[in-house]
Amino acid sequence: NDQNGRFQEVNLIKERQTRLTTNNLIFGSSFGINYKSQENILDESFFQLQWKISLVGSLLNEIIKSTDAKKNENDQYEIAGVTPSQYIKTELNYIKHWQLSTETVLALRAFGGVAIPFGNAENIPFNRSYFSGGANDNRGWRAYQLGPGSSTNLNEFNEANLKLTFNLEYRFPFIGNMSAAFFIDAGNIWNVLDNVNDPTYRFDGLQDLNEIAVGTGFGLRYDFDFFVFRLDTGFKTHDPSLPISSRWQTDYAIKNAVFNIGINYPF
Numbered sequence: 513n514d515q516n517g518r519f520q521e522v523n524l525i526k527e528r529q530t531r532l533t534t535n536n537l538i539f540g541s542s543f544g545i546n547y548k549s550q551e552n553i554l555d556e557s558f559f560q561l562q563w564k565i566s567l568v569g570s571l572l573n574e575i576i577k578s579t580d581a582k583k584n585e586n587d588q589y590e591i592a593g594v595t596p597s598q599y600i601k602t603e604l605n606y607i608k609h610w611q612l613s614t615e616t617v618l619a620l621r622a623f624g625g626v627a628i629p630f631g632n633a634e635n636i637p638f639n640r641s642y643f644s645g646g647a648n649d650n651r652g653w654r655a656y657q658l659g660p661g662s663s664t665n666l667n668e669f670n671e672a673n674l675k676l677t678f679n680l681e682y683r684f685p686f687i688g689n690m691s692a693a694f695f696i697d698a699g700n701i702w703n704v705l706d707n708v709n710d711p712t713y714r715f716d717g718l719q720d721l722n723e724i725a726v727g728t729g730f731g732l733r734y735d736f737d738f739f740v741f742r743l744d745t746g747f748k749t750h751d752p753s754l755p756i757s758s759r760w761q762t763d764y765a766i767k768n769a770v771f772n773i774g775i776n777y778p779f
Contacts, residue, residue, distance in 0.1 A: 536637040537596040540568030556611035569598030601627035615685045621779040623677040634707040642675035647774035650697040651746030652727020659701040662752045663712040672701040697727040726750035742774040
């Protein structure tokens with residue numbers, strides 16, 4: 513059993529190395545809409561809606577098919593040894609600010625994105641996939657260290673092709689030019705409709721929403737007029753990589769904190 517476990521771990525490391533080092537040919541187009549109701553920079557009660565869709569590889573692969581190009585051992589077309597990517601990707605991002613008083617704001621963000629490979633591809637290029645964690649995402653985890661799903665993945669770069677993120681932040685004045693915030697971040701990444709078979713990575717239905725990770729914390733921000741310097745301290749509050757009975761965390765000791773440095777507000 514130990515040998516099988518080590519063998520599987522080595523295979524996963526090799527697969528990850530392949531993902532990070534494989535060349536990709538990305539040829540496509542995208543369309544987006546961005547609407548913001550903010551009337552001026554002093555208006556702190558507004559919403560913003562962003563939607564984007566990208567279609568990659570379809571035209572290029574049709575051109576390749578019209579030639580005498582041969583497929584490789586993976587049944588994929590290549591150009592100079594590089595497999596053209598083929599996928600459709602769409603994202604929706606919603607931001608809402610409520611000005612509660614002159615200097616206090618409640619800010620919310622909801623994001624959903626998915627990229628589905630098809631035709632000549634079995635997965636999404638690494639630089640077009642999603643990651644979770646970090647200063648502008650779920651601040652209870654470092655960037656790339658959350659997910660996918662309930663996996664206990666300890667890879668340096670964890671990524672997938674489906675992402676859900678929800679953030680809520682209460683911002684208020686603190687001392688002088690320094691302000692503060694309490695925040696709740698929730699979300700995760702999963703693999704869906706690609707070549708990943710590990711069930712802990714995959715999103716197979718609504719039951720997998722119990723793998724939403726929750727981070728909570730407190731932040732300090734200093735306004736330099738031309739930019740805002742931000743230090744957010746996050747804690748893992750619901751960790752989907754743990755057994756179900758142990759996922760809710762209550763130990764907020766400083767040793768468990770994740771410190772995030774950012775420029776300007778996260779949303």
